[in-house]
Amino acid sequence: MATFFGEVVVAPSRAGVDDDESAEEAREETPEDREIRRELEKKREIDVLWTLKSGASTGSSTDEPFVCSKFIVAIGHNAAAFLSSFILDSVCWEVVGVVKLWNEWCRTSNTTNVLPSDSFCLFYQLISDPTVLLCQCSCYVAEDQQFQWLEKVFGCMQKEGLQVTVLSTCPVADYKTQESTLTLPSPFLKALKTKEFKEQVCCPLLEQPNIVRDLPAA
């Protein structure tokens, strides 16, 4: 397409499949290509490591799913910081798991001694009620890893009677509303809930046409 100044550029298409990409796929994959792709996929794999109460470490697949009644997930630095400031303390909560992942934006590790400015994804259990789990995820989970994160984390939990709460933040500038966002008193809360959630929601529901993306959406 021609830009304002007259030069011709290839515009990124909303189609989501670039012609180059599809042409590339059309060529037969050589064994080297397959190997490279496999290595890249392995590098982008997520590992969920749980520590049971007894202190023994298990791999990413436990024999029996955890019994879990409440699972609170805080995604992003702000939400994670909220939990650190107001909810978490070393007396009532203990670390029971960690997610190890790598992508172009961040890398986490399996250490549980983290600084607030690090990228990490940790799981905590309420000592007085071990069915209450909390997750602080301040690292960015890339779009091709979100489904994996979901399956591996929820795969370890018993889903009967489970209530999940997701805490996250978005820039006010992304909020679509009839007035300008400059005049909106911020910060403000909005919620989305499934029809199975019968309790009272503490804030208004998110109006159309606003949407939620990435890991909170997943």
Added chain:
Amino acid sequence: MFVPCDRGGGSASSEFKGFTLLMPAVSVGNVGQLAIDLVISTLDMTKVGYFYTDCLVPMVGNNPYATAEENSVELSINAEVYSLPSKKLVVLQIRSPFIKNKYRPFCQTLLSWVKSSKCAQVVLLSSSHAYQRDDEQLLGTPLRYLLTPDLEKAVGGLMQELNWKEMEKVAAYPGINDTEKILHIPGGGITKLLFTESCSKGIQMAVLLKFCSEGDNIPDAFALVNYLNEWLQLIKSEVNTSSQWKIPSSWRLLFGNGLPPALF
């Protein structure tokens, strides 16, 4: 992949036997998806399920077709299925782009679901880059169609009567050898893949597409949905058909928020 909603009734797959599946390709200007929004919104279709897939970018919001307070709080995600049994119509809406390298597995799973649901035919709404048209395509209608060989036998005659134009093939090696022709749909997303796969799997598929560019694609969506209506007769086509289609509430604020009063 397909997860039915709990609305009672029989097994999900048998509900679509003999139905027409209408779906969009995520393509230039998102025209197919906008057109599908118009169909779902106008015909007030009921959601019957969704696709649980790792191939699309996740997103969630409240009901995009809400008309009142009562129906505005149902969650909506990136790939959902709606149905209208009175017209034997089932519609798939896709609301986010494909994750890199995942569009092929999605097409495979989709086509095997189509086969197992025993849909009579699939109609794919799509679009293609307007700037890639050749001199002849610049003149006349920007709307095109494609039919798989099986469907050609059934409805090819009707297309002739409607005076529709079939999508032209282009030279495989332009400038070098003009005899070998291939199908080329730039900006069409998964359109070409779905079409060629349907041809080889014996699935009856029609592709309806419009040449367009990125921008305000609402008029393109109306053109495409009216084109579809010429064939499927989903709504009564009167003189001013554009006003018959109901714009969903989610189309509000497509081009940004209100202006700050301090600007003036």
